[in-house]
Amino acid sequence: MSCFQLDCECDYKEFKRTIYYHAEDFTIPDCSPASHFSVCERVYEKAVKELKARNFDLAAFYFARCMSIIERANLRPQVSGAKKLMWNCLEALERLDKNELLEHHSKLLQKVRQHEEERKRIVEQQLLPDEGEPESLEDKHLRRQQELLLNENTVVDDALKRIRNVQIPTPYSQANKDVQPYWHKPSVEQIEIKKNQIAPPRRIPTISPNAYLVWKFNVGSFSVSTPRRGMVNLGNTCYLNSVTQMLSVTSLGAYFLRDDYTKDIVGADKGEVRLVNSFTYILRELHRTDFATPASPSHFKDSIGALYTSFLGYSQQDANEFLRLLLDGIHNSLNDRKRLDNNISEVDTKNGSDVEISGRTWSQYKQKNNSVIVDECAFQERSSIVCPSCHQISRTFTPSLGLEVPIPSSSGRVSIEDCLKAYCKEEVLDSESLYTCPSCKQRVNASKQLLIYSLPRILFLTMKRFRSYGDFSNKVLEPVVFQKELNMSSFMCSPGKNTNYTLVGVVNHRGNIHGGHYTADCLGADGIWFSFSDERVSRADSPDFQLAYILCYRRSD
Template sequence: MECPHLNSSVCTSIDYSGFPNGSPSSWCCSVCRSNKSPWVCLTCLSVHCGRYVNGHAKKHYEDSQSPAAGGQKRCDKQQSQHLVCMDCISYSTFCYRCDDFVVNDTRLGQVQKVREHLQSLENAPLTADRTLKRKLLESSSPNSKLLKDNGGASTLCATGLRNLGNTCFMNAILQSLRSLVEEFRKTLCSLWQGNPTAFSPDSLFYVVWKIMPSFRGYQQQDAHEFMRYLLDHLHRELQGNRNGAKTPAAPQNGSSTVVTSIFGGVLQNEVNCLVCGTESRKYDPFLDLSLDIPSQFRHKRTKDQEPGPTCTLLDCLRSFTDLEELDETEFYMCHKCKKKQKSTKKFWVQKLPKVLCLHLKRFHWTSYLRNKVDTYVEFPLRDLDMRGYLLEPENSLRGGCLYDLAAVVVHHGSGVGSGHYTAYGRQEGRWYHFNDSTVTPTEEETVVKAKAYILFYTERNDTASSEMDTKL
């Protein structure tokens, strides 16, 4: 939320020498000496523990608002201070008067300055050996689970993201985008610095709150919806359209951006009237394809039943592109017959994107509930051939239709409003599992067993079609 108290509560001339020694995440409460959940007051820079420890940060605020000794009422200026504090671990800002997290800043940008200073203090011990942490031993096995630096300590060339409160949907998407696109990698370059301390994406999260009101708060959200909102807003920002007006999410009339040049493809929607045979064609831009899991694979089997055939990603793609007859609620308005008629519909891919994002529709409405389809869908790690779904496959080179897997988003749990999101991502031939703050190397055998929710495939370079790993 936009807090109106920052300018009066946040100290305009912060003396950083007043901060305790050591890393902010390990600072101790000045009252109980607990180092769990430290918060720093942005008025006086005193450190206290959070409300779920002993609550001394809140008590510090309450004491500042109570009458002074001798029964004298505090002046307005005193009552407007000590309202705002910052979490020394996630660097999120909270106002006790508003009783909510804060997304704005003072006129002088003091909140961001404090945040950056705390981050620099936290990362100071890591700066000296950061280069060593990212250097791999040439003798390391490609299947090695941990990367060794010259000092022999086990470390990872990846960084986790702190969960700010049911923000795993955002973390999973950001880690997947990091695995995919150079432009996103530059923006989120800190995710591959190999810091053992998880990076906190609170600044980005608060920007998301500003531009995407539906994602405000700390309830669980849908990762696919967040990805689409993020890409659409990024597309509009890159176009220079900051007034919120909706623009097409695919290049039209020279409106292409880095988003559409990477994720943008084109579908041909072909509808045929079954009465007069009139054919209608429409071209639809897309940033991702949402695929149904065919109904024959959705049935849950009991322990006594024999296992049925395994659903594959190709089954989902065929279901998406197969010819289908529209039901009565979707009858096509035939311009020749001048009325709605029975018709068939078929999708063709006219243009493939560089990054093919495939969303498996695991959540379906039944009556008043949104249930999850928990069916395992088999997917290839490499050599996904999209040539058979093209409108004009003869005009496409085979190498330009082959895709290799770069990232997978997985939903764990039973409902869209609950559960947990994690992601698998590939970097320099190695696979990693991203579970918020925790990053662990993993094997291909583990990745292919995941019940994927979103799959990201990268187009194979013609010049490097023999390579298994496409560098982004």
């Protein structure tokens, strides 16, 4: 399946421009003209193969890519045969432009129009409150906004008229896997702990009053900002759109705008390769500044649905579950050590300091896991159990890609620091969960505590807003205040150097445990916050502490 899908109306000129944009979005590696020409020949063969398979959009992509390599590497005066290859590509593109590609676009457009009413119906259904549940004024306002958006049939046409004469800008550097990429191996950050000891359980300090301050996203006037793009809601896919918008403003998103990821797609199966390529495609689409219509995520959704069947249909899904599975899927696709046959012995957690045991655990983890997800998002948590009889401390160090923190009950305001404090609170195991101490062999009411041992570059904090009690479940509507800055030192059991974080993204959920609507607030490279509700994009105002569900922080290195 091609990544050049249409999920909303787009004229033929803009459809072609999208293909050419991505065909030109790569970095020329530093190699000989002969090597460049060899790559061109392989790309041309790929184009012919796609043409025979009647994949006309992909054929056009590869023909255009071949021409771009010849031009940018200046091969025509240097390599015999480059002029002829260039001419063959040009002729093929002209034929496609007048015939097969034009017909292919018409079929895609017809399919969009056939499914538009059903898509609107699903989106409208998503915004309705449950039977018997009163609809708040905010919910009514949101539903009205979405209904207006769905009925604005002239929005796309007006946007197309505004950009019709805009030239294709220089794209972000991006290598297709058929082109030899320029590769820089990401550096591996070592865990560094100064104290060669076992850190005892700790009491979390009192939360600062500054943690409860109310603030606004954008302060001051911003006359110019980089254009943002929304994403088409295919029908209950707001969870996918919101998480993708959040990831697009992180260093993880920036990684996929460069060449680097292509080198690690080694030994991955077709489904995994498709997921990474479709994720890269949608990120690049979101960073385009020459296109006003919302990005089409259907290829990306189909790709993750092929790996995780729960995302195949158009039912309501949890944004946090989607985030976890997406990170896991990307990691599996790029993990260059997953197929290594390592005989890994069990880590000794009884003997040694925290530094030694955490180092052994992390080393074992890295033997089987190495990807940009590990480099950017992975960190260690330490679970400690203390025996009240002999005071033996048993420890385990667990790699994690994010924290899911509880929302404590409170008569006053609750902050994200309060949630972290509740997560790291020391608890005494009750009589039904007696602990058998490995040192004194007694069954005791031990104390247990989770603390953070190392910190990632990107920190995801998910608030546990959905609770289940047997057959009963509900959503926690308690507002949780968070700030633009977060210091994690109070929740660590090691003297980490870089513990300060800056907020870059928020995924919000409006509704109840049975359904609702996801939106995202994201900080761009221009320093301006924008709110994303599927196709609708606007300047962000104030954070909604009652709706916030996932917080994304960037470490201030």
